[in-house]
Amino acid sequence: MKKEFKVIAELLPKNVRVLDVGCGDGSLMDLLIKEKNIEARGLEIKEEYVKKCIYKGLSVIEGNAETELHQFPDQSFDYVVLSQTLQAFYNPEKVLKELLRVGKSAIVSIPNFGYWKVRTSLLIFGKMPMTKTLPYNWHNTPNLHMCTIKDMFNFCNEKNIKMDKILGINEDKTSQIKRSNLEIKNLFSKIGIFLLS
């Protein structure tokens, strides 16, 4: 189980309704149902993942989050989760707005382009970074809009999106991110998790 999923599960209260956007093979939904008695639904673009979810008895809709979130009514979920996918959309701003329309709150995680290994890769080796959280080559990456935790922080401020909590994950450690420690956490977190409303 990914560390990130455990952190997301801890962020969520029990017995709520959650939409997992880009739910993959349903690992997170499985965890949320078992540990938090959460009513979980998924949206997934890849046919093979959709089928995996169906075989597990999970509720999943095959579809594209970029264009098909409109099918969910306003505020029909307590939380909408988007794990490490925001950067892959053509229009992340539009998707983020949709997440906050469908959910009362949204949990958005991003692979942090400001992580020191990413920075040194470009600085020292002069190559586009490839890490565990960013495993692609420049030419085949689905990540169209890479950003750092700081970028996301500034973006939410600019768009008046309320940040209820920000967490940074580095290996096994999870820490809270605030304006005061933003610079340092932006350097040492692999993944940033934003609880938005």
Place this chain on the structure above:
Amino acid sequence: MTNIKKLNISKSLLLDCKQTIKDFPLAYETYGKLNENKDNAILVFHALTGDQFVTGLNPITKKEGWWATAVGPGKAIDTNKYFVICANVIGGCMGSWGPKEIDRKTDEPYGLNFPVITIRDIVKSQETLLEYLGIKKLLCVTGGSMGGMQSLQFCATFPNRTFSAMPIACSTSHSAQNIALNELARQAVMADPVWDKGKYIKKNTQPKNGLAVARMVGHISYLSEKGMQEKFGRKLQERGDYDFSFNADFQVESYLRHQGFAFVERFDANSILYITRAMDYFDLSKQFKGGLTEAFKNQKTKFLVISFSSDWLYTTKENKETVIALNAAGADVSFAEIKTDKGHDSFLVNEPEFLKTIKGFIDSMHIKFKNEKRI
């Protein structure tokens, strides 16, 4: 027709056309065994030209059942494990109350005196069968095409009477194109002089030419453009060159003629009129004041909607509209599109990805249903 199980439905049923009927036959078949906990019953609804003989040998046509690819011992819907029920729709011609049955008032076959029935009437009549079999809650209702419509209708009319539902390649209402194709089929039947306003049945004959054309229309719509091209292309039928005639030169012509004329041996022309009408009248949103959202409100049933990428009769877009309506009502819904060239017919043929999906869904639903029953 000695091999047909029939239930006489004595309770009265008010049809959508306002006629009340009672004491009418419903022909059905079952496969597998209902287990002690009664948590393994699946109600299958057949499509336009189907019947209750889902799998195994159809005792009337002597051919394999229409869904033998998916249902049977060891199949995706495993009858070693599940109890599968299917009834012939009213308006049909395989033993259920239909236009070729005898009207007790006149002692003659109904013909066009048979009332115009709807998908809701069809589904309501089948619920009685569940009472008779002693099933309070089904594990699943499913069917493709018109069978899918019946699945949706069943959930809307009898909320929470089934744990799960799997409507396949269908929609919540017939589109203009669907109605147009059905009208073509009806007009083909009615243009045949033998049809004689439905009275052919008294003369013990059948408007074969018209009915065959109606079936050909259907067969064209069940295949995708690509599937048809790959299967037939411009291949000629047992000849090296054109005949310079109107014989079936092309394989595709020969195929359609064969399908058309094989069909007239097992189906009643008036039934085609009545059943296609029932499909055309189907519009779930019209039945509820609040539209589709209202139709699916307070549903605990777990839905899986399945579409086929090359189906142009009930497109992925239409199937997705069902999903949207279910979502809007807050229902528990999954959706999968099967990528295939086999068109609308995909649910009837051996399409491995489809069969894996329905098996995965039903098996996982069975586990959940058993748990729910235990609690």
